[in-house]
Amino acid sequence: MAAAAPPPPPTPTPSPPFTLPETTPIGNPLFVRIRLATKSDVPHIHKLIHQLALFERLPHHCSATESSISATLFNSPPFHSFTVFLLEVSPHPFSPSPHPTHPFYPPTIKTTNLDLPVSDPEKEVFRSDENDNDVVVAGFVLFFPNYSTFLAKPGFYIEDLFVRECYRRMGFGKMLLSSVAAQAVKMGYGRVEWAVFNWNVDAIRFYEEMGAQVLQEWRICRLAGDALQAHGH
Template sequence: MAAAAPPPPPAPVPEPSMTLVDTDSRNHPLFSRIRLATPADVPHIHKLIHQMAVFEKLTHLFSATESSLAATLFNSPPFTSFTVLLLEVSPSPFAPLHSPASSPSPYSPVDRIVYLDLPLDDPDRETFASDETHDVTVAGFVLFFPNYSTFLAKPGFYIEDIFVRECYRRKGFGRMLLSAVAKQAVKMGYGRVEWIVLDWNVNAIKFYEEMGAKVLSEWRICRLTGDALGAYGNANI
């Protein structure tokens, strides 16, 4: 009787492919730019302030209108009074901003590329479109103005508002806006930049502390506004 045929040799195990799957987040670049706001940006500034009031649960104090903003924000040269820097984003590189040769811009835009793992979904993209031709969207802003430190005997900047729309948070844009103000302060020889933060906004407090800011918990804001302001303004001294 013939011997049984030996079992066939096991099929060779295929070697793992050495080709890496492309998981590079650089497949989704988001171009960002900080530029000086102009009166034409007032409608977007107004909407940003309203979104900020909603986030801070302070809509009952919100009474600004586009007209009142336009009448008060752009009456002085930038950095000498109220100044607004806008944060814009685009899926494509920005077209250069052009200023008349006779009136060059006092602020050079700051550009940065953020690389995302996935495309970003902005539900208010059309509402905040600032340049539909080039697909540019307003994502945030910072409003600041000069103040003065008698202890330092130097001027500084006070940030009244800094805000990044919700879908653009935690991507470094808040740091980008703060850095823009700080760099301008250094450029002008100013002594400090300061702002306030709501005590319940622990995420913002942590973010500011990580940036090196000192949160002064022992200070309190004193404010006269509305009827109280009117009463003192009309009082006989």
């Protein structure tokens, strides 16, 4: 889906921790955090990928394992290759995270107020590796740098963006997408791109409302499986 590996992107200037303004906790507050994933998050990333494959009606194409993800996903510094932002939620304020904080992307934290508490049937399965047992992984976005020759600038390509079903329609997908876009702006990149299925009209409407242009004239071309291997002989 992406072109050949782009040249290393420019090194961003470290910025101080950024925390979105929090609303006054009333009703049913849900505390939300977006942070850089680490190798210790692979079990949750693996489960999220398989849920995404089911949602996209492509489980027969999903062969990812925890071992293959761990071996391929965290071999380069964040933003220079494959990068994952993890979405976590908790009914209580977050305790200090046991995960290392990257100087170029401190966690983003905000609070949202819900009319009713979220019923999460998979809470135990997606419980985060935290000091606070109430922290749950709710989604992720995986992206990596590409390059625009027309702009003569790097950009980001979003491979996957997924929010678990019980946490949808709460603005969390927008938070994940906006976090990638904000990082692109911070690094002086030219654009952020991704693909969407033409049957997913809700997603298309959501992206258009965010200001994204859905390019009708482009089609994705892919070499994979036997067709790809044939070029190696």
